Amino acid sequence: MSAEQKELTQTPLLKIWVPGMGSSLGQRRGSSRPQFTNCPTMIVMVGLPARGKTYISKKLTRYLNWIGVPTQVFNLGQYRREVLQTYKNYEFFRPDNEEAMKIRRAYASNALKDIASYFTKEQGQVAVLDATNTTRERRGVIINFAKEKGYKVFFIESVCDDPEIIEANTMQVKLSSPDYENYDKEEALVDFLKRIDCYKMSYVPLDEEKDRHLSFIKIFNVGSRYLVNRVQDHIQSRIVYYLMNIHVTPRSIYLSRHGESELNLLGRIGGDTGLSSQGQKYAKALAEFIRGQSIKDLKVWTSHMKRTIQTAEALGVPYEQWKALNEIDAGVCEEMTYEEIQATHPEEFALRDQDKYRYRYPKGESYEDLVHRLEPVIMELERQENVLVICHQAVMRCLLAYFLDKSEDDLPYLKCPLHTVLKLTPLAYGCKVESFYLNIQAVNTHRDRPTNVNVARKPEEALQTVPEHL
Amino acid sequence: MRGADRSKNTQNLDKRVCMTNCPTLIVTVGLPARGKTYISKKLTRYLNWIDVPTKEFNVGQYRRECVKIYKSFEFFRPDNEEGLKIRKQCALAALNDVRQFLMDEGGQVAVFDATNTTRERRETILRFAEQNGFKVFFVESVCEDPDVIAENIVQVKLGSPDYTHCNTEEAVADFMKRIKCYENSYQPLDEELDGDLSFIKIIDVGRRYLVNRVQDHIQSRIVYYLMNIHITPRSIYLCRHGESDLNIKGRIGGDSGLSAKGQEFAKSLGQFIQSQNIHDLKVWTSQMKRTIQTAEAVGVPYEQWKALNEIDAGVCEELMYEEIQQRYPLEFALRDQDKYRYRYPKGESYEDLVQRLEPVIMELERQENVLVICHQAVMRCLLAYFLDKTAEELPYLKCPLHTVLKLTPVAYGCKVESVCLNVDAVNTHRDRPSNVNVHRTAEDALQTVPPHL
Numbered sequence: 001m002s003a004e005q006k007e008l009t010q011t012p013l014l015k016i017w018v019p020g021m022g023s024s025l026g027q028r029r030g031s032s033r034p035q036f037t038n039c040p041t042m043i044v045m046v047g048l049p050a051r052g053k054t055y056i057s058k059k060l061t062r063y064l065n066w067i068g069v070p071t072q073v074f075n076l077g078q079y080r081r082e083v084l085q086t087y088k089n090y091e092f093f094r095p096d097n098e099e100a101m102k103i104r105r106a107y108a109s110n111a112l113k114d115i116a117s118y119f120t121k122e123q124g125q126v127a128v129l130d131a132t133n134t135t136r137e138r139r140g141v142i143i144n145f146a147k148e149k150g151y152k153v154f155f156i157e158s159v160c161d162d163p164e165i166i167e168a169n170t171m172q173v174k175l176s177s178p179d180y181e182n183y184d185k186e187e188a189l190v191d192f193l194k195r196i197d198c199y200k201m202s203y204v205p206l207d208e209e210k211d212r213h214l215s216f217i218k219i220f221n222v223g224s225r226y227l228v229n230r231v232q233d234h235i236q237s238r239i240v241y242y243l244m245n246i247h248v249t250p251r252s253i254y255l256s257r258h259g260e261s262e263l264n265l266l267g268r269i270g271g272d273t274g275l276s277s278q279g280q281k282y283a284k285a286l287a288e289f290i291r292g293q294s295i296k297d298l299k300v301w302t303s304h305m306k307r308t309i310q311t312a313e314a315l316g317v318p319y320e321q322w323k324a325l326n327e328i329d330a331g332v333c334e335e336m337t338y339e340e341i342q343a344t345h346p347e348e349f350a351l352r353d354q355d356k357y358r359y360r361y362p363k364g365e366s367y368e369d370l371v372h373r374l375e376p377v378i379m380e381l382e383r384q385e386n387v388l389v390i391c392h393q394a395v396m397r398c399l400l401a402y403f404l405d406k407s408e409d410d411l412p413y414l415k416c417p418l419h420t421v422l423k424l425t426p427l428a429y430g431c432k433v434e435s436f437y438l439n440i441q442a443v444n445t446h447r448d449r450p451t452n453v454n455v456a457r458k459p460e461e462a463l464q465t466v467p468e469h470l
Numbered sequence: 471m472r473g474a475d476r477s478k479n480t481q482n483l484d485k486r487v488c489m490t491n492c493p494t495l496i497v498t499v500g501l502p503a504r505g506k507t508y509i510s511k512k513l514t515r516y517l518n519w520i521d522v523p524t525k526e527f528n529v530g531q532y533r534r535e536c537v538k539i540y541k542s543f544e545f546f547r548p549d550n551e552e553g554l555k556i557r558k559q560c561a562l563a564a565l566n567d568v569r570q571f572l573m574d575e576g577g578q579v580a581v582f583d584a585t586n587t588t589r590e591r592r593e594t595i596l597r598f599a600e601q602n603g604f605k606v607f608f609v610e611s612v613c614e615d616p617d618v619i620a621e622n623i624v625q626v627k628l629g630s631p632d633y634t635h636c637n638t639e640e641a642v643a644d645f646m647k648r649i650k651c652y653e654n655s656y657q658p659l660d661e662e663l664d665g666d667l668s669f670i671k672i673i674d675v676g677r678r679y680l681v682n683r684v685q686d687h688i689q690s691r692i693v694y695y696l697m698n699i700h701i702t703p704r705s706i707y708l709c710r711h712g713e714s715d716l717n718i719k720g721r722i723g724g725d726s727g728l729s730a731k732g733q734e735f736a737k738s739l740g741q742f743i744q745s746q747n748i749h750d751l752k753v754w755t756s757q758m759k760r761t762i763q764t765a766e767a768v769g770v771p772y773e774q775w776k777a778l779n780e781i782d783a784g785v786c787e788e789l790m791y792e793e794i795q796q797r798y799p800l801e802f803a804l805r806d807q808d809k810y811r812y813r814y815p816k817g818e819s820y821e822d823l824v825q826r827l828e829p830v831i832m833e834l835e836r837q838e839n840v841l842v843i844c845h846q847a848v849m850r851c852l853l854a855y856f857l858d859k860t861a862e863e864l865p866y867l868k869c870p871l872h873t874v875l876k877l878t879p880v881a882y883g884c885k886v887e888s889v890c891l892n893v894d895a896v897n898t899h900r901d902r903p904s905n906v907n908v909h910r911t912a913e914d915a916l917q918t919v920p921p922h923l
Contacts (some may be wrong), residue, residue: 008759008762008763008766010759015757016757016774017757017758017759017762017763019766031777032757032777033776033829034754034773034774034775036833037500054821054919082618158716175560192843208678212677212678223659224682224683225665225680225681225682225683226679226681226682227677227679227680228678228679228680228681228697229677229678230678231697233834234833237694237697237698237836239688240697241694241697244681244684244690244693244694245690265661322820323825334816341518363725369547370778378689383686383687383690451521
């Protein structure tokens, strides 16, 4: 290795220091935190129907994508529906149905091919194979496939004997499945239970002894107990931690920004000012709204910034402060108006419009940094039940993107207006959103992406979408 | 951090999310030489570092205080009435101290380190906890691998006060008989019979875990931590970036490049690392120019962590101490009064830094050989974690430029080897001055500022 010192330059968008010439030894430049994923990982679900496999698959995928690990679900039920077009009845799943078995093996094999393609052609890092995978034979096929290709395998098995939970699952997600479009509820339930029976006969759960060389987590009764075997690496450890923190108890999460602040009125970003008089009105209205919702055991969280704390104070209930909920640090642009940013840092302003998710303010943060900062908040939100989070525009966009599975492109432009509470309630595989505008006037702080994001654009073009202010 | 003052009723000023409403009693379970004390001490160190006041209570120590001289394994025989009486007394004495710690001394977590191998003993503890309103979380270590057990015995048992007057063979023989005394009455935690209890069963040093009924945030964090630690021998190398241009000028923070001496250090570091012949070394840096320049000279791939960036000095970024005294004399004094909790205006505190570094520590626990090239305040925080330093000590730990610290886990702690790479550098360490009063003279304030250009 040559003894000469390479010159470092800072990449304009991400503000990452890289050696001036060509190749370098640093990895994963774009992220504020290394993800430690070297080879692709297959997550393989295991379990009888109605055990929450699809729920877990979708939720886990949403989480991994949000923390920056490209992940995709491959649901065999969907492959089946594409091949068969119409579902007749449970007989398709009978273990002695030779013809059906052939078809099922075929589309399962297609799913594996698609997984390989996802990893090699689409830069995927994690693939979640959502299927029953209830026999050792089937799991063997998957393991061999992964071994051949050099993928890691991690099994997630959901074991549940509680008939109430199974019935609730069935009612929530099965009866409205495309399979049962032409059935009435009673018939659908009967057919589905027979479907489960078809699998029960040949179900071989993961075994601590026989499968001791595999990496897996066994989830019993929706999380009251877990068996974890041979966690191989960082991502599997994160996955286990996540799975052990999620729950299915019904609850709602309320997201709101602080009341309108003095800097908001002046069209200035960042800073740490107090509420304007409209903002104070909002704080009172928020208190009334929360009382009206009659929420059981509500936890209230704020950032460390004056404006969220002032808002929370009006509620008259205990609240907890998280530094992690502080607004995005705009570095040298703190407390500037967009006009001033355009005047003093026109190139930065353009770069931000080019890639608002990854763009890092000089001496500040990017949305990507914000997501990593917020990860412990999300983890704790998963553990909790009813929570009201009083935060800031960029922060709220990141949290919302997690719950509503928004992409990195959409995230920085999500609409999170002042004086509006979003109530998120988990439902089936997703999240129901109710928006409550509390009827207190406030400035608009949302700046859309302008048409011209070129560094050489005119100031008018740059400032085209700036909302009005004093 | 232990020693840091946390007022319970300043809820509005309390910066941290409350993780424990009622105190938690962690109870170890397992035969001798299964790593219970290792886990207890490590977990206690971690919890204190993340600001959860924790203390371990080792019943073996109570026994040694009671029975001044250890004769032989016969003391532990299940039919030794007198032995049993004394051992029960010791356990109760320890529980008493647990109560005092959790109720009167502001403790949040107590780790009750003993074999606790019978259901009867565990029942006693559960009743005690219920009476006092403590949550209970069991940590059981189950291991049948004879190599692991033998290694444990060599590492920590032979050096125990119990065996100071024995030679190695005698000690090992006696200790194996001691384990036998427990084996017959050992009732491991059972998923059915103990289904209502909260616990983690660690099998074969982390090959497998059984986790039951995690009740709250702190138990979840404990489980995550226990699932990430390992005992594979390895070393962690900590060093700062090479001397930077701002270092020479006596300015704090900023994002400057290496000075000529700094570049020399980077080269020396590269040579040092080569000479150490480290297996599979991972190199981590911050996202600041000076650590990256240093890593580039080492010549192996490195990972950048924003979390390893130096403490943000807010409005004081790039100022000299003399300038800080001039412009912000009040802030300067407040910092000297409580350097751990003091937050720079629009900046961070050491306390914030620890929170920011927690994922780095977690990943360091997972990894094996790692070189971390970071910054003064960051290195102090990491060092405090490995060497179990208090909040008072942490901000004054000596982390000079151009010196590599090699940390190697050994027995219950960490061996530190300091390697100075013999490249001159300025001193950037500012001790706490004698006068921290807000009304002190500029002279008094600047008394301990190290020399610079």
